[in-house]
Amino acid sequence: DSGVTQTPKHLITATGQRVTLRCSPRSGDLSVYWYQQSLDQGLQFLIQYYNGEERAKGNILERFSAQQFPDLHSELNLSSLELGDSALYFCASSQLAGGNSPGELFFGEGSRLTVL
């Protein structure tokens, strides 16, 4: 158990809909990262937050947005869903912001999104 909690574990929805994925980081971790893993592909970095502020951005679509709340949990919002958005979405956390002392990331079990 990594200590990172993601909900829901599975989600099935239709094209055009909007969903919210939730992540609770490990106790004490200030950084939250979101990754997308499509079928048979590697993990693509979407976005990182550190203590409530956006820290780094990857190839995140404009239809996607995220935020980190004062209690440090994070939500990834996916809107106007398309078939190609079907993927496993991972949240990870770490103590540090990265940069000067990047270290290990602890991954949740992922949220599997299926868009029909």
Added chain:
Amino acid sequence: AQTVTQSQPEMSVQEAETVTLSCTYDTSESDYYLFWYKQPPSRQMILVIRQEAYKQQNATENRFSVNFQKAAKSFSLKISDSQLGDAAMYFCAYNRVKLVFGAGTILRVKS
């Protein structure tokens, strides 16, 4: 931008034998971290081993060891005495500000 390349889409090893997974990366930074993560069929991401770039000594974790060649920007993973439970997708990753993953290598273990 940093990139991580795993040139072996798939590898096979006989149980109890040794296998080496390759990884190269591209960066202009001198201080960074490198990782190997394992993703079994459960899809959970499990850290196998980590290496700090400033350390010359290669990291070792039980049956897992790395060959870190900083000048060549190479970071290979050696698995000794392979076990059936080692069968998984293995990702090499580079971390400076954000964790960048390679495309992964599927490792199959034959009994």
